[in-house]
Amino acid sequence: MAKRDYYETLGVAKGASEAEIKKGYRTKAKELHPDRNTDNPNAEAQFKEANEAYDVLKNPEKKAAYDRYGHAAFEGGMGGGGQRGGGGQGDFASAFSDVFDDLFGDMMGGRGGGGGRARAQRGNDLRYNLRINLEDAFAGMQKTVNVPTAVSCDGCNGTGAEGGSEPVTCPTCAGMGKVRAQQGFFTVERTCPTCSGMGQTIKNPCDKCHGQGRVEKEKSLSVNIPAGVETGTRIRLAGEGEAGMRGGPTGDLYIFIEVNDHKLFERENTNLFCRVPVSITSAALGGEIEVPTIDGGRSRVKIPEGSQSGRQMRLRGKGMPALRGGGQGDMFIELAVETPVNLTSRQKEILKEFDEIAAENNPEGSSFFKSVKSFWDGMKG
Template sequence: MPATSIDYYETLGVSRTADGATIKSAYRKLAMQHHPDRNPGCNESEGKFKAISEAYDCLKDPQKRAAYDQYGHERYTQAASGGGGGRGHPGGDFADLGDIFETIFGGFAGGGGRQQARRGADLRYNLEVTLVEAFHGAERQITIETSQVCETCEGDGAEPGTGLRTCNLCKGVGQVRAQQGFFMVERTCPNCHGRGQVIEKPCHSCGGEGRVDKPTTLDITIPKGVDTGTRIRLSGKGEAGPFGSAPGDLYIFLRVKDHKVFERDGSNLVTEVPISFTTAALGGCISIPNLDGETVSIDIPAGIQSGKQLRRRGAGMPVLQARGRGDLIAEIVVETPTKLSKEQKAILEQFRETETGDECPNSKGFFDRLKDAFAG
């Protein structure tokens, strides 16, 4: 199967907008189904398990996932493997892939030394808020399942009372060297995973991972003026780092739900306001209840037409992390009456008899243009 026909999202059966919890849940379900221990001797299940693990390794990490979404499967996997698609010349795609490789995997290492402990993975959580919450700001509480430091071994991964020994593959360095194309690169030791030490006896609570999955409840502060796509970062609230290293961050991605009355346009609020044809002809005043609880009054000039927008400055949405507010925009819709009394009809008939055509210049101009078009 060509690399371009593979899609990590399809492999895990999730949408491209799925959050971290959904991706993890899908991975666990598929991993249990296709794990080699559950399907001994089945090459198909073994292949699927490898594909599932490869997809999850990418999508669980926000940085890798962002690179995958931006560059696509083929270029991402070329960068991950250190290859340049067979291109031996400098610059071009080969240089671009090197940049991706450096961004995602830390680049081409040299100089030796134990690898710095890798921090925990960042997490993504999608949160919907109402337009009213976006206007006033809000406090929300969410519950997510994250990896937390194991209380039994305190993140060490070793059964209490036992110890660690130096890794015999990397000799305690945490990295191994390998030839990759034109370069000699250093990669994380597959035996100790960069730690430089291996566990003699794994902790019975976490199985040697140093982390356990637990539900966590967090309080989220939604500032005034947020919009769809606004990102809130909670430092240190992501996955616990391996073996006691620093935790990752949690990113809250907001989506503001549609409102029944107002449509948002940046920091402006737009609403359609129906008015009677008499108000449109004679002028008047309209009152609009706003999201702040106040009533906004807007004068209607005589002769206004449908589609005309009237603006009240400073009555729109708060501007995020700044002072001031956008505008409230009332889009006028002139409503033609459908039920008239005999008296009203008589009055309108009298009005029609007095019309000269100058009352509605657009209509007169339209029919004049029609006459000219057919006359010519």
């Protein structure tokens, strides 16, 4: 069976440029790759055919011979493409590796075409956990924090090289930051062990940073904590993270807020809750109490006659401010009616006398015991 024309196989015209040939091969490789065509039994053969064509047309000498003599140029062991003349897996692996970045580059870090790895690397982002009091979360504050981080080395201006000298291209990976090893049918890429993926080496590393371009240092920063923050609020300080490797851009610093529990107030979003104990007499007769507010002030609250434990009263606008504006929450006073302890004999006598004459004044108790009596009567029936 006659072999297909290599240009036709790649879907390009005769006389196509190197870039057009490579583009045609990329398209065919993605289209015909066996992993993407599990239901097509001919995909693997077509894929190998495309690789054989590209192996010839990407090489200027082989391409010139093919343009002049066609497939006959590689017959009889003349070192042609694909599976002839002992080329076999090695030629295929070489051809496939040229398009490896285009097929899988995004998954391996998105280096971009042709130029190898970026020489500088962005610094890491940092996280700092900051604990504050509820009062500070209410009012907002300016806080100075000390963050251990990596900063650009002033001895080499972040280059990692001594005396202003420039890094040189890594001889092991030729600046790619990776090396390739053939394992059977596939070509495997690994980070270059010589330059650790940087693509460059430094002949005279800086004594201060040992070629890293950065040094460890504690940095003091002033952080603006806006009013209304709560646990989990994240504040981003752009460019305050770790310095990049060898002059790379600096990462960011993220301040995570954690608000301490308060002795008097419980918070729920922008609302505050305060549990206030009151005496039996105040709850029964009514009265007025003074309660604290989160801003350090005081508010007077009237207690209605006959108030029960758990009753809530609202103080509008006395809660927490909403983060980035949007009004202010409310404060809820919850009454906790106290039972007196350590009574004297006289106090006990007074309470017993009061209990005898005030049984009908306990509506909830009377209703409950009527329900209990009805339940028992029903069980007997």
